[in-house]
Amino acid sequence: MTIKKRKAYEFEIIDLAFGGKGLAKPDGFPVFIDRVLPGDKVLAKVVKKKKNFAEARLIEFIEKSTKREKALCQYASYCGGCKWQELPYETQLEYKKNHVKESLEHIAKLNDIKVNNVKPSENIYQFRNKMEFSCSDKRWLLPSELSNPDIKKDFGLGLHVPGTFDRVIDLERCEIQPELGNQIMNDVRSFIKGSGVPAYGLRSHEGFWRFLMLRHSFYFDKWLVNIVTAKENNELVMKLALELIEKYPQIDSIVNNITSRKAGIAIGEYEKLLVGKPYIKEKLGKFTFKISANSFFQTNTRGAENLYSIVSGYANLTGKERVLDLYSGTGTIPIWLSKDAKEIIGIEIVESAVEDARKNAELNNITNLKFLTGDIKDVLPSLNQADFDKSGNKIDVMIIDPPRAGMHKGVLAEVLKLLPEKIVYVSCNPATLARDLEVLSTKYNILEVQPVDMFPHTFHIESVADLLLKTK
Ligand SMILES: C[S@@+](CC[C@H](N)C(=O)[O-])C[C@H]1O[C@@H](n2cnc3c(N)ncnc32)[C@H](O)[C@@H]1O
Secondary structure: OOOOOOOEEEEEEEEEOOOOOEEEOHHHOOEEEOOOOOOOEEEEEEEEEOOOOEEEEEEEEEEOOOOOOOOOOOOOOOOOOOOOOOOOHHHHHHHHHHHHHHHHHHHHOOOOOOEOOOEOOOOOOOOOOEEEEEEEOOEEOOHHHOOOOOOOOOOEEEEEOOOOOOOEEEOOOOOOOOHHHHHHHHHHHHHHHHHOOOEOOOOOOOOOEEEEEEEEEOOOOEEEEEEEEOOOOHHHHHHHHHHHHHHOOOEEEEEEEEOOOOOOOOOOOEEEEEEEOOEEEEEEOOEEEEEEOOOOOOOOHHHHHHHHHHHHHHHOOOOOOEEEEEOOOOOHHHHHHHHHOOEEEEEEOOHHHHHHHHHHHHHOOOOOEEEEEOOHHHHHHHHHHHHHHOOOOOOOEEEEOOOOOOOOHHHHHHHHHHOOOEEEEEEOOHHHHHHHHHHHOOOEEEEEEEEEOOOOOOOOOEEEEEEEEOOO
């Protein structure tokens, strides 16, 4: 079969590719299709054709896969959040493990690495401790809502439909946040609708209500509500805040972030505290963290504890080591490891994250951590010369937890000059994990890789790799 652009074909989905798309291979030619699962037979139109692959858009299902189970969420087929919800969780984990293994084999030719079974998420629903719901002046209608003339299309509060930046599904529930979040979201929706003040339009750049961001503390079962608006209207947002606080004693904090920026990002140019404290407290293991509306914090609390326990097991610290934590964020890994090391130095580019890291260390009475602000590619070489080599100190263990893009080439080169005895590499992207491990494997043995699931129903997977310096 010769695949041609703009033509529709019947495809049988045989696999899931990294990125979550379904893969068909008519006569061995790879075709990627979104929102389908292995075992589906579909009619799809080819929208992109390259030499080695094509992409097609689903038109209709001819036969649905027998592997599918009924999704808990009524919006699962439309919302971009949980594309794999109809796949049994065990099957999701098998695909995730394969993606890690295949990336190591295909990208880095690392064929004999031990990749363990994925450590599952303890909860596969109600596990997210942070959700960002968008307000829009354009509501996306579900097929079942299309013929209902009573439904108004000029307001929606919920999540975006993939491929549309300005339309949202008006969600009554989101199954991956704790139940109370749904109640708060529905009360905020009723208030906004009754306020007579319009939602912000991402095309018109007019309107007031922009986002509702909810954070939940798993350990203390408390909530932070962040109302993001385009301008100030203290009287109006305070009225909403007072209604919420009266109804929900579980809410510890309500803030108003204000942003007139055109970009659809739920971070304010400035923040006003409406009720309570400007943060909620959360725990990871025995450590307490203060999290404000705009702080970075892992979104699956129990998942983060799983991840850090594996990091700690691989680091195998005895209390004597100097540890360097690259890409240290708000310092959660150094804090987690603090009792087992002599000293830990974290390096992080975002100033507010470093401030949070220092505050969190202080909150937990930890004194053996040092945080440096800056781009690792600039900070590491200066450390290399000034701090470590000349004083004769060395780094025994390095923890590396880069963003999705992986490590900068220059940083990899610096790491290979420092040559710590042990490296624990934490990755949220199997492709860049493979690329970076290929470079590090010139000097290190890769003992094993442990994938950890923090994001059920999505293709995302975290991995922790245990590396030991070769003895020649
Ligand atoms: C995957 S997060 C790791 C966060 C942290 N280890 C944790 O578990 O919460 C990656 C971090 O790297 C930081 N970052 C990205 N590029 C950087 C760079 N060039 N130099 C320093 N930090 C960087 C980001 O701001 C982010 O906090």
